[in-house]
Amino acid sequence: MATGGGAPRTAVDETSRDGAFVRTAAGFRSSVGDPGFEPAAGRYHLYISYACPWANRCLAVIYLKGLEDAVGVSVVHPTWQRTRPGDAGDAHTGWAFRAPGDPPISSSTGHGSFECDGCVPDPVLGAKFVRDIYEQAGDTTGKYSVPVLYDKQRRTIVNNESSEIMRQLNSAFNAFAKRPDLDLYPPHLRADIDAANEWIYPSINNGVYRCGFAQKQEPYEVAFKELFAALDRCEEVLSRQRYIAGPALTEADVRLYMTLIRFDPVYVVYFKTNARFIRDYPNLRGYVRDVHSAHGGAVGRSINMRHIKVHYFSSHPALNPYAIVPVGGEAWWEEPHDRAARFGGGAA
Numbered sequence: 001m002a003t004g005g006g007a008p009r010t011a012v013d014e015t016s017r018d019g020a021f022v023r024t025a026a027g028f029r030s031s032v033g034d035p036g037f038e039p040a041a042g043r044y045h046l047y048i049s050y051a052c053p054w055a056n057r058c059l060a061v062i063y064l065k066g067l068e069d070a071v072g073v074s075v076v077h078p079t080w081q082r083t084r085p086g087d088a089g090d091a092h093t094g095w096a097f098r099a100p101g102d103p104p105i106s107s108s109t110g111h112g113s114f115e116c117d118g119c120v121p122d123p124v125l126g127a128k129f130v131r132d133i134y135e136q137a138g139d140t141t142g143k144y145s146v147p148v149l150y151d152k153q154r155r156t157i158v159n160n161e162s163s164e165i166m167r168q169l170n171s172a173f174n175a176f177a178k179r180p181d182l183d184l185y186p187p188h189l190r191a192d193i194d195a196a197n198e199w200i201y202p203s204i205n206n207g208v209y210r211c212g213f214a215q216k217q218e219p220y221e222v223a224f225k226e227l228f229a230a231l232d233r234c235e236e237v238l239s240r241q242r243y244i245a246g247p248a249l250t251e252a253d254v255r256l257y258m259t260l261i262r263f264d265p266v267y268v269v270y271f272k273t274n275a276r277f278i279r280d281y282p283n284l285r286g287y288v289r290d291v292h293s294a295h296g297g298a299v300g301r302s303i304n305m306r307h308i309k310v311h312y313f314s315s316h317p318a319l320n321p322y323a324i325v326p327v328g329g330e331a332w333w334e335e336p337h338d339r340a341a342r343f344g345g346g347a348a
């Protein structure tokens, strides 16, 4: 069920009166496994953007669990478009579907030229925009975000909150998973995972957005200080243990990694998070490499750095009017790491 209400809008519009970025809660909060949403192979479809850290988390869980044959995935174009291009009174911009080989597209204000490689169109509804899927499902929030977990049988959205979708992919589809024994939220680590998520979400995962989407100096500086204090805390934790919630790779690592992998190529410049690069923290650097290569490279396989860079730099004309994508950013996360040798165990 959708909750809340409002006109179509994007995250760039979500600011409070003091200029701070305030994220709107997701509207569809059912679970696969609830009555009426029985687990099944081929019934559910996941709509993602490779660029979006929240959607990327869910794709990583699909690869980690080996659910590629059980849950279909569509991938939007990284560059936000006008979603009602023929309607002069509706200026909303958002995620659009394209097929590989389609002609390149520009930003919503006509700048740049971005190819469609890696896009996967919508085989379920044939939607042109993610907005169409929300409207078909009776959305009333007006925010058309990814990820979206869709039920093809009931023709509705099950859930659009990534932290909840991750848990469902982790536990509800084990009958169809190639790796049912891999538990990213194991009972003995739950308290530590919840505790890590609790401070990492506001200060790091959402903290980079609080820096980047702030519209006044003071909330930006508050978010900046919290962000780097939290990164220092991660660095300290990861000097003592292999993963953020203990000795095993868990959902808390997937969540943290998705922000860290975007940090140097995008956030340092685009969101003005420029106190330090992640590659300059010895433990965070090794940790990102470790998670990237974990379980046969399942997490790293979910990363499309071209989509990540193109999205941010081409989708918010107010922040980067000419949609120029910075060139720099070597792939240091693909290098070897010493964390198995230092801490043992893990997910190599």
Ligand SMILES: N[C@@H](CCC(=O)N[C@@H](CS)C(=O)NCC(=O)O)C(=O)O
Pocket: 009, 010, 011, 012, 025, 026, 051, 052, 053, 054, 055, 093, 094, 143, 144, 145, 146, 147, 160, 161, 162, 163
């Ligand atoms: N609570 C959501 C947040 C998802 C979210 O904000 N996704 C962004 C992309 S990174 C989005 O789709 N934004 C669309 C918009 O702002 O209109 C989750 O974690 O699943």
